[in-house]
Amino acid sequence: MEDGIGRLRLASEDLSTFLMIDEQFHTQDEEYFSTDHESTLTSPVHVIFQDHVVGSDKRMVQNDDTIELQLNNEDFVSQKHGKKVGREDFEIHKVIGKGAYGKVYLVRKISPPDAGTFYAMKVLKKASLVYKCKEQTQIEKNILVQLRHPYIVKLYYAFQTDSKVYLILDYVAGGELFTYLDNEKMLSEDIAAFFLAELALALDHLHSFGIIYRDLKPENIVLDRDGHVKLTDFGLSKVTIDGKSTTMCGTVEYMAPEIIKSLPYGPAVDWWSFGILAHDMILGATPFGSNNKKKTMDRICNERLKLPKFVSPDARDLLNKLLKKNPLERLGSLKLNDAKSGFASIKNHRFFRKIDWKKLENLQLTSPITPKIDSTNDTSCFNDAFTSLPPLESPPQGSPISESVDQLFAGFSYVNTSILDNK
Template sequence: MWAATVARLTESADMEEEEEKEPRVPCDSDYERLSVLGIGSFGRVVLAKRRDTGDLFALKLIAYSKLTLPKHLERTQTERDVLSSMRHENIVKLYCAYRTSTHFALVSEYCPGGELFHHLCRRRVFKAAAVAFYAAELSLALDCAHARGIVYRDVKPENCLLDSRGHLKLVDFGLAKVGVADLYLGAHSVCGTLEYMAPDVLAKKPSGYGLSVDWWGLGIWTYELLTGLPPWYGPDRHKLFKNIRHAPLRIPPYVSLAAASLLANLLRRHPRERLVGLQNLKRHSFFANIDFDTVSTHDNPPIRPKQGLANNFDAKFAALDVDDDDPPPTRKPATRTAAIVVDRASLQNWDYARPLRS
């Protein structure tokens, strides 16, 4: 009898271990779509409820029809691969990935606090203490990515969400590049949002650029939160391109000396003169009142998100029908290269379910 009991317990443990290693990949019918949270270049993000548990998730739907170039498909796979490998309090958690007849789907944790950009638009500027808090959390997320050889390349307030407590979560790794371990070398593509691009990205040097561009991005991000706009913001893209590379950095007089010093050091055009790395950042006087070891678990973040579904997201998205087709792209795909055919059979390594308890 004892032997039979042990055998049953062993079998049960083996089954639990197997289930933990290979959880079931869900399908679209497992989720009820509630409202649209945002629209991007390649699809949309919707608030979805798991039918069997009632749990809420952010469902990112990437339309096959929008992936017209090989690099689009490659970056879609990169985002799925990077997020599935990440485990950090300040990086959004990916739970699973599946495909429908028309879309690739990423199921991530729902951050009801909405985009940091949404809160910036409402407040116009943040106080220095709030900026230091969120800059510390963003720096921890970037440091986690860099430790794994990943350069993020798209730091901006729109890509920073707040969870229910008001803590920052970095999202959207669609422009990330893996295999970059050097601060100054390893990447060559000119990509990102122009207002936040580092001069070493725009320079198109044969040697390329490295992880240091994310610290430049942190500088632009910090400047925007403190002043309301990026430092060289303007409608003329050619002029903006030129100003990023050559125009002087003008810091408003109401910005504190500590903040001005941080901006001046992060926004040095020569990457080898730039303030880079989490350890160097921690020592700067701007973060004198921040404990980097406990900031991500702090009980009182600067922003307390409104309660309720999608209350911290742009109302124009909430008004959209979740079953509507995605809006047409704002720009036509390049005609020099024939558009690739993307369908349900593409990206064979796409399907994913996060191991339990991880």
């Protein structure tokens, strides 16, 4: 399914067989969490979301091992800066993605303080979300609110109308990594190492907040105008209580064995997907793909990784260690009392020996790929199938949702006050 800020996936149909919304697993989760299970993983922080705090800017308050994230109150922002932000503040220029539940547009802000700025506007229909993935949409918004990282797309506004919800995000004009992989077929190991290192920093940032991404793949990675990656689409991400989840979701070819087997899992599933992505970059294909999903899942769980002779010793070692079936043996897995495990084991691997991690984290390294972009509103890196569509928002269809259903979206609105304070 092609959609997104670079095909930013909007709960695409190809996941319908495998995506089971979290509510279906609450009983199973509670049963697991209520019993004593020994784990070699340290527990990440417990993230508590509050939809609004009257009279308070966004702030993070840390108490022991708990981080409490307090979101901007819409009324407070309006009181401080004069006006609530809504659909009328954005002018649509192009369609850049389309999915099962909505579209993504290139839009221009037409009101101050950031008038003239181009953003990506993700629009989702409430009526579809109520029965399909409303929880995922709230989770995506809440996750984007708390994240501040150079390799993760930033959320600027969130608001709603009677029939739709809107996320206003970075417009990342370089298009998706998938397009470059599709054109190049394979990347050199040095180029692959650069992009993988940027993505590893993004994943480590997510994991530090107790967030499991769960859907790493080329379609969810876009390049900015300087060729640096941005991780997008957090609709399938999971904020965990103690580092474990049981929900079966993700894209099949990138799905870890423990997810397929419905076992409790932690952040190590992202390092498996990272290994699949590394294989895709270096060899031009995923290692366990087949012509049907059932066979692919069987191969992921049971088939031994096979690599051609031309793969370098360092790349071979990286792939073999990332694609361990047992998550406790997987490179990147965090082990108690082992400072060399977790993200440190990724950074210190010889495959990344040429990477200056400090400079990379500070955006001080030059990307090996620079997209051809003429302007801030250039859409040439996106699929013509979308950009050729009329730049019009679809009108609401069917009967309006009830007041009780609309309450499910209470607290959705958000303004990134850095925009207001810095203008």
